[in-house]
Amino acid sequence: MANQNIKPLKMGIIGVGVGATQIMPNMEEMPEIDLMAAADTNPLVREAFQNRFPEAHVFGSAEELCNDPEIEAVWVATPNALHCPHTVMVANSGKHVVSEKPMALNMHEAEAMVEAALANNVKLLCGHTLGFSPPVMEMRKIILSGELGPLKALNNWAFTDWMLQAREPDELDESLGGGVLYRQGPHQLDSLRLLGGGMVKTIRGTTGRWWPERNGVGYYSAFMEFEDGVTANVTNNGYGYSMTSDLTPWSDELGKGLILGYTHDERVEIREQLKSGSRDEFAAKHDLRIGSDHERRFWRETPSEIPPWKPANLGILVATCERGDLRQSRHGLYVYKDGGVEDRPLSITKYQAGREDLMELFNAVRNDAPVYHDGQWGMATLELITAIMESSLTGRDIQLSHQVPMPFEYGA
C-alpha cells in the first residue's frame, strides 16, 4: 500500500508524561498515525506540546479530549491508577484506545475496560511492553519456525537501577500501581507469555520492598508453568546494585541514560541523595519530560549508528528449545544450535516504542485485522502480576484462570 493511499488514524494522547515522550517521535514518523491532540493537567507540558505541534488540539482534561469528535483513537498514558477510568472514558466516547502498561490495577478494573470496549464496539489494545521489541519478536518467530525444536524453558533476569531513577510518589505506591512489578512486570511477563504461547497454568512468586527511602516494590521473582509444561523463571531487581548490564560487554557503548541505567558513580550519588532526602525528584523528573534535553537526545535524535541492544528493563532473556537456545546479542540474537552458535541479525534493526502496537491498532481499525494484544491479552498479563502479589502474601502457588493464547499466526 503506497503512502498516499493510507488514511491515517487521527490520534490523541491523554497524559504527556515520560512514557508518551518515547511514543510520540515514532507516531510522528508513521504515515498511519496523525497525532492531532493531547490532554495533560500540567500547563508547562501543554505548552511544550503545543510548541512542538502547533496545529494540534490541546486540552487540560481527558474529558475535553474525549469530546473532540475529530479524534478516532487515543493513547492513554496517564498514571497507572487512571488507565482504567480513562480507557473506559475513551471507549464510551466511541474512540479506539491503547492502554499503557500496566493495563490496570486489578482484574476488576481490567474487566470493566474489556466490557467498555465491547459495549462501544471499539478496539482496545494493551500496549507499550517490550513484548513488541525486535529481539522478543524475533525469538517468537524462530520458536514458531521450529528451527530449534519445541520451546522448553524461559529464563529472564533484569537487575536495573529502576529504584534510583526519578519517581513521582504514585510510581512507588502499590495502591496506585507503583513499584517494579506493576510498572516493569508487563515487559517481562508479556514477553514470556508471547514466547510461551500465552497460557500460563500456575505461578509462584514474591515481591520485595526493602528500602525505607523508597517505599515501594523494588524486586520480584517468580516461577511459572505454561499449560504445555514449558516453565519460565523471572527476576526483576530494581535496587541498582549489581546490574544485568554488567554481564553484557557492550553495555557502556554509546552512553547510558533513562531505561539504560546510570553509571556506577551516578548511582552512588543518587543513593546518598535519596537516603539523606536531598534529592530533588521533581527536577530529576522534569528533566525527562517533553522539551527536555533528555527527551531530545534519547527519543528524538537519530543516532549516528544503530545503538546496541542493552538489557535495560527486560533484562537478559534465554529461550531454551529442545535443540538450542536464543539470547539477545549486541545487534541481534545468539542462535545456539547443534551445529554451533550464530549471531543472527534482527528483521527489524531498531526498536521504536509504540510502533508495532500502533500498526496493530491501525490494521485492526482500517483493515479489520485482529487486535492480538487486546483486552483479554492484557488481562492475562495483569493476572500474572496480581498472582505474584497474592503468592508473595500467601506463600503458595496460584492457579490462573484468565489466560488466553496468542494465535500462532502472530509474529510467525
Next chain:
Amino acid sequence: MANQNIKPLKMGIIGVGVGATQIMPNMEEMPEIDLMAAADTNPLVREAFQNRFPEAHVFGSAEELCNDPEIEAVWVATPNALHCPHTVMVANSGKHVVSEKPMALNMHEAEAMVEAALANNVKLLCGHTLGFSPPVMEMRKIILSGELGPLKALNNWAFTDWMLQAREPDELDESLGGGVLYRQGPHQLDSLRLLGGGMVKTIRGTTGRWWPERNGVGYYSAFMEFEDGVTANVTNNGYGYSMTSDLTPWSDELGKGLILGYTHDERVEIREQLKSGSRDEFAAKHDLRIGSDHERRFWRETPSEIPPWKPANLGILVATCERGDLRQSRHGLYVYKDGGVEDRPLSITKYQAGREDLMELFNAVRNDAPVYHDGQWGMATLELITAIMESSLTGRDIQLSHQVPMPFEYGA
C-alpha cells in the same frame, strides 16, 4: 597447632572415579589426612592407584576395605546408587564416613544413613559440594557480618555442557541418581541453603529431559522460599547451548576442560557424535580417570598462576541483601554497596575440592567440633532435590519438612 602435633586421620576411599581424582591431590597435601587405602572394582584403576600410592592398602571391594582395622574414616565416592549402602557399611564397620553428593537417592535411604552413623557413634559428613567453595563461603561470611544488611534474595543460573561430557549410563539414569538434578543440584542447593540459613519452607520446580540420545534429566529450575521470607531462584541447564560462561569475560582464560566446559567447536563435534551414536563414551570417560593426562593437568599440576573463577557447575550466583549485592568476580567477589562496587579478594584464594569437608571431619573426630554438614544437613538438601522432582510431576509447590538450620557460627 604445629604439623608435628597433628595425628592424621587414616582414610580410605571407596570408588576411585573421576570424583575421587579431584579429592585425592588435596588429601595428599593435608597433614590432617593420611590417604592409606582405596577400593575399586576396576583392576586398571586399582593398578593406577597402587602405582601412585605404593604403600596404600588396595582392595577390590568395599567390604574388604571396611574390614581393614587400620582405617579410621572413609570417603564414599562410588556411583550414586551405592552411596547409601556403602555409607551404612562403613558406619557399621565403626569408621567415620564422608558421602559424596548426592547423599542418597531418596529420603528413606538418607534416613538409614543417619541412623547407621548414630547407632555406631561415628561421624557422617555430606561432602563435595560447591557450598564449600571459597566464593560461596566468602558470601556467607559477608552476609553474616551484616555489612550489606539482611539477605533478601538469591538468584543462581548455571548453563553448562554437562550433558555433553563423558557419562556412564548410571550418570544419566534417574533411578540410579543420574541427571543434572541429582548430580549438580547439590552444588546449587547446598550453596543456596548455606547462604539462606538452611530452612527452606516451600519449593516449586521442574525437571527437563529433552534429548533422545541422552535419556536423563538435563535441566531443572526452581523457586524456593526460606522460613524468613528470603527467596531463591535457581536454574541449571546442562544441554550446552548457551553457556553461563559466555557472560563472564574471563571464561576462556587458561583454557577449558572437565567442569569448565568444552569450547563451542568441541561441543558441535560431541553433539554430532552423540546423535549418530559414534561417540566412544568409555574412552572419553577413561581419559578422565586416575593416571590420565586430564587428571594430571587439571587436578595435580599446580597452575603457574591462580586460575580465575569460572561459572562451571555452580553458575553465577547473586546474593541480594537490603543494601547491596554479591556476585563472583574473576578472583573474588563483586561487593556492590551503597558506596559503590568493590572487587574484593577471597580469604581463601584457591578452591581445593574436599579440603574444607575433610577439615570439618578431622576437627570433629580429633577435636570434637561439630559436623556442620552432617546427615541431617545432607538430608535437607536431598529433600529439595526430591521435592523438585515431585513438584515437576504434580505441578504444585511442595512444603518441606526435613530442613535444618546452619548454625550461625559456621563460616562467620
